Amino acid sequence: MAVYTHVSAEALGDFLARYDVGELVSAKGIAEGVENSNYLVDTTAGRFILTLYERRVAAGDLPYFMALLDHLAAKGLAVPPAIKDRAGVAIQTLAGRPACLIAFLPGVSVSHPTVAQAHAAGEALAQMHVALGDFAGDRANTMGHAHWRPLLDRCGDGIDSIAPGLFIRVAAALDDVLAAWPSDLATSAIHADLFPDNVLMLGDRVTGLIDFYFACTDIRAYDLAITHSSWAFDASGAPIDPAVGQALLDGYESVLPLTEAERAAMPVLAQGACIRFLLSRAYDWVNTPADALVTRKDPLAYLRRLDWYEAHPKAFTR
Known part of the structure; x- marks a missing residue:
């Protein structure tokens, strides 16, 4: 994860208004990784991940990724599917980039696995x-x-x-x-x-x-x-x-x-x-x-x- 595209608070607030996820409280860029721009987003209703797709992730591939996540989630696996807006749309556009609001999962990644x-x-x-x-x-x-x-x-x-x-x-x-x-x-x-x-x-x-x-x-x-x-x-x-x-x-x-x-x-x-x-x-x-x-x-x-x-x-x- 990384931040290549910067999103203003105003633009993010307008983006979130498409969803039933509450109002924006805070957003913080996530620096790890090298592929996409990612933000940790807190709203009055909970916590989410905002991903803007760049570089190697082609917009045409996003339906495949979303279908795969939906398939795994339906099978009961702990994966983060994209959240659909009020119109039932998962893949959006924000700051000129394809974007998805993604469910936040609890847990931490380990650096020294046992x-x-x-x-x-x-x-x-x-x-x-x-x-x-x-x-x-x-x-x-x-x-x-x-x-x-x-x-x-x-x-x-x-x-x-x-x-x-x-x-x-x-x-x-x-x-x-x-x-x-x-x-x-x-x-x-x-x-x-x-x-x-x-x-x-x-x-x-x-x-x-x-x-x-x-x-x-x-x-x-x-x-x-x-x-x-x-x-x-x-x-x-x-x-x-x-x-x-x-x-x-x-x-x-x-x-x-x-x-x-x-x-x-x-x-x-x-x-x-x-x-x-x-x-x-x-x-x-x-x-x-x-x-x-x-x-x-x-x-x-x-x-x-x-x-x-x-x-x-x-x-x-x-």
């Missing part, structure tokens, strides 16, 4: 995959493996300003991963970005899965690999207690066991996840506007993860 919290997150991811088994929507993964080489080319030698030789290092890893990328594993709608900051928790209980704006149709086990690559390492990319990563896998498999083919593919899927986030972070690192209220994320944290997965090819074996 074994119990990782197990709960794995369960929640698997429950989401099960619930999406009959979801009819389809969206290509615009950050999927077919897009990584073009993204590396757009970064160009400029990413060597982040670390000398980074372009060549990533290009070599990308060659290996693409050559081994599986084509016969189960696919479904996936979250594709289930970092700890996109999981809300109260104690060891998951109270919300949020930020579905990379959701797409792709390999289901790849979603687990993405989640492992974020939960099993600290913010710098150093591996944490091995029991945490294992608990995530165990939690997932307590609901939805991996097939032998999925387990065999996990190392290359995890390396691919590292390349995907390394590249998107590197692109953002060199292209984020200087005046944006946003915290840039370290691309090298995913290079360190990539190094670890390459050095531990049996990390997912039992």
Whole structure:
């Protein structure tokens, strides 16, 4: 989450008048993340999240995201659907951007997950995959493996300003991963970005899965690999207690066991996840506007993860 587009109190008040959500009390920009502009909005009736969609989120994709959230909410999963105004409209326009008012969920995201919290997150991811088994929507993964080489080319030698030789290092890893990328594993709608900051928790209980704006149709086990690559390492990319990563896998498999083919593919899927986030972070690192209220994320944290997965090819074996 971030703030690229600033909204005046007057404009926000007029926006909220379309809804039955009370009157504006306060609004505060949320700085974390890099994709959209987000505000925490308090009204006389409660608390909400206002999201203005920018950069990688195309307006044409918003109906897919809203349908997916409605589907999961109808299945009883803790997700934040968009609130409809009095006319039944969920997707609005504010300050020249597509915008949605979104239900606020209780809980906090953890920065140092425990074994119990990782197990709960794995369960929640698997429950989401099960619930999406009959979801009819389809969206290509615009950050999927077919897009990584073009993204590396757009970064160009400029990413060597982040670390000398980074372009060549990533290009070599990308060659290996693409050559081994599986084509016969189960696919479904996936979250594709289930970092700890996109999981809300109260104690060891998951109270919300949020930020579905990379959701797409792709390999289901790849979603687990993405989640492992974020939960099993600290913010710098150093591996944490091995029991945490294992608990995530165990939690997932307590609901939805991996097939032998999925387990065999996990190392290359995890390396691919590292390349995907390394590249998107590197692109953002060199292209984020200087005046944006946003915290840039370290691309090298995913290079360190990539190094670890390459050095531990049996990390997912039992």
